[in-house]
Amino acid sequence: MTSQQIPQRADWRRNRERLLAAAAEVVARDGASASLEEIARRAGLGSATLHRHFRSREALLTAVFHEGVERLAARGRELNETAGGGLxxxxxxxxxxxxxxxxxxxSLRPTADDSGCHGILADVAAELAASAVRAGRLRPEITVDDLLALVNGIAIRAEDDPELASRLLRIAISGVEPRT
Structure with missing residues (x-):
């Protein structure tokens, strides 16, 4: 059994919830480089407690973003049921x-074990990409890592500006050459 499967004591669960709430606030303000010490302080706990709950910064970020990433994955699976048009x-x-x-x-960068946010979304992206290739809407040489890197680059450039993010993605998808 993993530590996730073993029922945890109430104080362990409470500490984890406090850490995640504090992390969500600090990460929303400072991004992925948020101070782990500040997160622990804001939760009213020591940094050793934070490290017992989360073995790495990536593990903490994955936990902070888990719910939203799961919603995106579910949405991808839903869209994949359309005829190749969901990608x-x-x-x-x-x-x-x-x-x-x-x-x-x-958090969307690939990791060695791909158990985090990247892995969850890469699986869904692979399903959507395969459907899009079959439907003739994606060139077969385009990889999932290509697509996620494109999204990442655009998101970093367009931080806090979803309209710009959408515009840049549409440009990337349609290309920059004039249509003939």
């Missing part, structure tokens, strides 16, 4: 969400 819509929703959720772009 562009989902990429735009992902780009807008990432641009307006400080710190998330860092």
């Amino acid at each position: 562009a819509v989902w990429l735009e929703e992902l780009t807008r969400y990432t641009a307006t959720t400080r710190g998330l772009a860092v």
